[in-house]
Amino acid sequence: MASAAPAAIKLQLDANLLEVTWQDGHVSRYAGSYLRKICPCAACVGHAPGEREPPSWKQVEGVRVTHVAAVGSYALKLTLSDAHASGIYSYDFLRRSCPSERPDVDDTGLPTLEL
Numbered sequence: 525m526a527s528a529a530p531a532a533i534k535l536q537l538d539a540n541l542l543e544v545t546w547q548d549g550h551v552s553r554y555a556g557s558y559l560r561k562i563c564p565c566a567a568c569v570g571h572a573p574g575e576r577e578p579p580s581w582k583q584v585e586g587v588r589v590t591h592v593a594a595v596g597s598y599a600l601k602l603t604l605s606d607a608h609a610s611g612i613y614s615y616d617f618l619r620r621s622c623p624s625e626r627p628d629v630d631d632t633g634l635p636t637l638e639l
């Protein structure tokens with residue numbers, strides 16, 4: 525089932541966090557570097573699962589979200605500080621990628637292990 529458009533989307537430039545409040549009240553926070561790491565565009569992940577490795581944490585360290593734009597009612601297009609702007613992050617994908625669902629990152633998507 526497609527995730528409904530979020531109730532609220534807030535880009536916190538100072539904290540470098542994209543905060544998404546979902547219709548069910550769940551709040552997801554995504555650090556810029558995390559969003560860069562999970563970028564779903566073809567250049568990052570290829571056209572088939574497993575075709576390309578995602579960038580390493582070192583490669584995405586310090587990346588910031590500089591601009592957010594809605595794509596229709598189903599996705600966000602993010603502009604990132606490393607000039608990467610081809611990622612279309614569907615709400616389904618973002619909800620699935622909520623850092624709180626992942627064991628390897630903290631609640632904003634920063635790695636919990638040493639780089």
Ligand SMILES: [Zn+2]
Binds near residue numbers: 564568
């Ligand atoms: Zn990408």
